[in-house]
Every structure is written in structure tokens, then in C-alpha cells.
Amino acid sequence: MRPTPTSCNARVLAQSSATLLRQLPRTVASRRAASSACGGSPSTGLNLAASRNPLSTVPSRTRTFASSARLYSQVSTDGSEWKLAKVPNRGVVEVSGRDTVKLLQGLVSNDVKILASATEPHAPALVYAGFMNPQGRMLADVFIHRQAPLQDGSPRWLLDIDSRTLPSLLAFIKKFKLRSKVKLTDVSNEYSVVQAWTSAASQPNSTVTEQLSRDPRCPTIGYRGVVSHETHATLRDQIASVEDEEYTIHRIMQGVAEGALDVPEAASLPLENNLDYMHGVDFRKGCYVGQELTARTHHTGVVRKRIVPLQFYLLGTPAPDTLNVDRGATFQLPAHLAEVRSKPVASASATAKPARGKAAGKFTSGIYNVGLACLRLEQVQRWTDASNPTSEDGLEMSVLSADGETTLLVKPHIPKWWPEPPQPADNNDPQE
Known part of the structure; x- marks a missing residue:
């Protein structure tokens, strides 16, 4: 009797199912091994860090250049324990209201609309960006932290910025606010900005990954958060607390600029401060203040x-x-x-x-x-x-x-996490 199409399909389905069942143990084992190597949870195969921010899932593009081996030197580390520090000289501004996304989208270098997608899987709770003047010069670097929305569903975000530039930056934002339905409030006295980090070999810390967000600037910089004073006290009880200067040392050793000293007002370009390397610029978003020079510098490739x-x-x-x-x-x-x-x-x-x-x-x-x-x-x-x-x-x-x-x-020293090598030497570089 000639087999019917239905019986053939059933036979193929049964064979495929048997093959999948034979391969399943190997697949689960390989995923667990990969998860363990990447710092994920062995029981679930999930990378806790990646679940906080999709930028952490981007594969590394770091290269090694034999011609500059002495410049690409290793950064020494001391221990593998998690450390927690309060970030010095930080102020916090609450931005809330139905026009929050529209206002900030036109003022900062990164795409903040991803913060509004809180219901999407792996939606980040933190975006790093820069404010620029119309001439394309940096005014300040900023972290934008998503918070629970207002009762009417309007966004409520916290701007984590250098306290020394907070007054001038608030005045800059208010110039563009006009009639926008946005409320700006200095809440620096209500929150602490904290950073947690460890060596790459350490296991993930559930307290860190649940309370803080992955800092997107470089792979080894750690986790960051704006927390209440009560939450800060709780974190200090669960994670080894260190002096503020330890974070400053850690940040400098990674080659990460931050704040008013490294980003002096209206004195440098965002790409000179490595915002492109540190996931602080979205070259596909629409217009924003200072966008023209930033885009031109990027597309000419001359930094x-x-x-x-x-x-x-x-x-x-x-x-x-x-x-x-x-x-x-x-x-x-x-x-x-x-x-x-x-x-x-x-x-x-x-x-x-x-x-x-x-x-x-x-x-x-x-x-x-x-x-x-x-x-x-x-x-x-x-x-x-x-x-x-x-x-x-x-x-x-x-x-x-x-x-x-x-x-x-x-x-x-040239940081190893840089995604691209420095541009070739220009022998016609003029004397200065």
C-alpha cells in the first residue's frame, strides 16, 4: 500500500523529534558551559548582566596590534571581590511629564526612546549620552536612569550628572523646554549615585544585578545606579564598601572620562571623549542639538x-x-x-x-x-x-x-576595550 502524505509527515515528525531528544542533553550542557563562562546563571543559562542592558550582548570588537604592543598594556587588578563606592561629585535631576521623551530626544546624543520601551524584553534601564551646544562642543556627559512612571503613566527619569555643571545644564535644558509638559526638579539630596565593580573572573552578584544597571561605557567598568539613601545603606551591608577614590582609580585605569574635569564645558568634541566607543552616541537617530558636527566627524573618520x-x-x-x-x-x-x-x-x-x-x-x-x-x-x-x-x-x-x-x-596607554585602533600617524602634522 502506498503511504499517504499524512503518514509520511507523521514519520518525518517522529524522526525529527527523536533526533532533537538525542541532541537535547548536549545542547543544554553546552549552553550551561557557555553561560558559566559568560557570567550567567548555571541553572537558567541566562546572562543576568545582559538582561539588564542589550548593549552588553554586543560581541567584543577589541583588536590586538603587534606594532603597538607596548601601548596596549594590561591593567593590573587586585582581587576579585565586588566593590561598592559612592560616585563623587554627582547631582541628580528628576525629569517627569508626558513630553519627557520628546524633550530629551532632541537634546542628547543617544536614543532615549529605548528607555520608554519598559515593557519590551531586555529594555535597558540606563542610557549614557552627552549634552552639546549648537556648535557641537560637549557641555556634559549624563546617565539617564528610568524610574517607575507617574500615576498617569508619564515617564519619570533621573539625570545623573556632575554636580559642578548641574546649574548651568539645568539652565540649558530650560531654554528648550518652553511649553513642554515637563517638570525638572533637583533631587540630589534624596539620592546617591553608586558604582559596583569587580574583576572579570568573578561570579555575578545577584544583589548588584537586581539593584543596579550595567554601565555601558566599557566591559569592565561595572554596574551603576541612582538609589535612595536607605537602599545605599542596604547595599553597603551586602557588598564591600570602599572609599570614593577607589572608583576614581578604577575609572581612570579603564581610560573612562567622566564629569566636569574630563569633559570641560564647551571645550571638546564628544568623539574626543570616546562617547562613540562608550555607546554614548546613536548615529541613526534624528536631529539633536550639536548633531551636525558630531555626525560629520564620525562619517569623515577623522578624530x-x-x-x-x-x-x-x-x-x-x-x-x-x-x-x-x-x-x-x-x-x-x-x-x-x-x-x-x-x-x-x-x-x-x-x-x-x-x-x-x-x-x-x-x-x-x-x-x-x-x-x-x-x-x-x-x-x-x-x-x-x-x-x-x-x-x-x-x-x-x-x-x-x-x-x-x-x-x-x-x-x-591605549585601552584594550577600544573597538578600533588609533588612526594612522600623520607625518605632516604641524608643529604646535
Whole structure:
């Protein structure tokens, strides 16, 4: 008897089901192994960090460049325990009302509409972005935290910004508010801004992942949240609490700019502050204040300066291979926006005419013997240890301490989490 189509389909279905059942144990085991390697829950196979923010699911695009191996040095770590710190110099502004999304969408560099999609799976509770003036210069960096909506369903968000720029930024927002149904309230006294982090090898902490949101700026920066003082006290009981400066050290070691010192008002471009690398710019969203120059800079692909971490060391001492913080450093750091200069390494010829140095960039902030500076990438690529020069075209960098009495040598480092290498050196770079 010729088999009917129905019986054939049933046979195929039965064979497929049997195959799937045989493969299921292997699939579950592989998923559990992958979840464990990625910091997820072994029992569910879910990555708790990724469930807070879809940006954490983006595969890493970090590259290694043999030609600049000494610049791509490892950051030393000390231990794997979770740490919790209150972020210093932060203010909090509550933005609420039915026009909240429309107002902020036209003012910041990132797409805030994803915060309004609270009912969608994996909708983030935190967005990182920047405010710019009409000329495309940064006014401030900002974290936007989604909160429970108002009783009428209108959005209620918290802006996590530097307290030193809060008054001027509020005035800037109010210029565009006009008749928008938006209420702005300074609630800095009601909340604390906290950051939790650990080494990459540590297991996820349920307290952290439930109370805080994944910080999208770089893979190792940790979790961030705006919490009430009561919640902050509870977190301190469950997570090792450390001094504020420990977060500053951690952030600088990752090469992450933050606040009024690293982002001086109307003085730099968002891409110079690595907002594109730190998921702080959406190049597909519509118009916003400062968008034209930001988009043009991105599409031309020319970013000559960027914020990089650096380490200071004294004349006569070897250049550090690894970015390390020395809490015993006694020298005075440079003044804010002090000029970092570069010059060719000592020539092998005693009769060689000394070349005039160049302005490499400006120092923004630091602690102990480490800091951040906005440096010209062409010169960063040419950095060479003057005590052991490896290139005839190499440069050494230095900056004066704040009192002007000490010359500090500078070793720049390129963060390994950067998704792209620095642009090629420009040999026609003019003297400055």
C-alpha cells in the first residue's frame, strides 16, 4: 500500500523529534558551559548582566596590534571581590511629564526612546549620552536612569550628572523646554549615585544585578545606579564598601572620562571623549542639538585626539610597561588642562640639532601617579621609552607638575576595550 502524505509527515515528525531528544542533553550542557563562562546563571543559562542592558550582548570588537604592543598594556587588578563606592561629585535631576521623551530626544546624543520601551524584553534601564551646544562642543556627559512612571503613566527619569555643571545644564535644558509638559526638579539630596565593580573572573552578584544597571561605557567598568539613601545603606551591608577614590582609580585605569574635569564645558568634541566607543552616541537617530558636527566627524573618520589613560614617572626611572597605580607617589600632579608636550627621543648623534617639541594634548584629571589626558593619537602611536628608544621617529612625553618644579614623564596607554585602533600617524602634522 502506498503511504499517504499524512503518514509520511507523521514519520518525518517522529524522526525529527527523536533526533532533537538525542541532541537535547548536549545542547543544554553546552549552553550551561557557555553561560558559566559568560557570567550567567548555571541553572537558567541566562546572562543576568545582559538582561539588564542589550548593549552588553554586543560581541567584543577589541583588536590586538603587534606594532603597538607596548601601548596596549594590561591593567593590573587586585582581587576579585565586588566593590561598592559612592560616585563623587554627582547631582541628580528628576525629569517627569508626558513630553519627557520628546524633550530629551532632541537634546542628547543617544536614543532615549529605548528607555520608554519598559515593557519590551531586555529594555535597558540606563542610557549614557552627552549634552552639546549648537556648535557641537560637549557641555556634559549624563546617565539617564528610568524610574517607575507617574500615576498617569508619564515617564519619570533621573539625570545623573556632575554636580559642578548641574546649574548651568539645568539652565540649558530650560531654554528648550518652553511649553513642554515637563517638570525638572533637583533631587540630589534624596539620592546617591553608586558604582559596583569587580574583576572579570568573578561570579555575578545577584544583589548588584537586581539593584543596579550595567554601565555601558566599557566591559569592565561595572554596574551603576541612582538609589535612595536607605537602599545605599542596604547595599553597603551586602557588598564591600570602599572609599570614593577607589572608583576614581578604577575609572581612570579603564581610560573612562567622566564629569566636569574630563569633559570641560564647551571645550571638546564628544568623539574626543570616546562617547562613540562608550555607546554614548546613536548615529541613526534624528536631529539633536550639536548633531551636525558630531555626525560629520564620525562619517569623515577623522578624530585626531582622544582621552587616554596615562602614568607619570620621574626622570631617571624606567617607563612602566603596565598601567599601575602607586598609592605612595609623592610628586604633585599637573594642574587641570596642563599642556602635555612631546619631543623626539635623544638622538644618537651628539651634533644633532634639538628639535622643537610639540603640544601633544591636555591633562584632565588624575590621582596618585595615574590620570587621563586628551592626546593627539599620532603622537601617542610614536611614544618611545627615552631610556631604551626603539624607533628613530619615537617621541617622549612630559608635563610640568602644578607647582612648576617637577617635570613628569608621561607614558600613554591605549585601552584594550577600544573597538578600533588609533588612526594612522600623520607625518605632516604641524608643529604646535
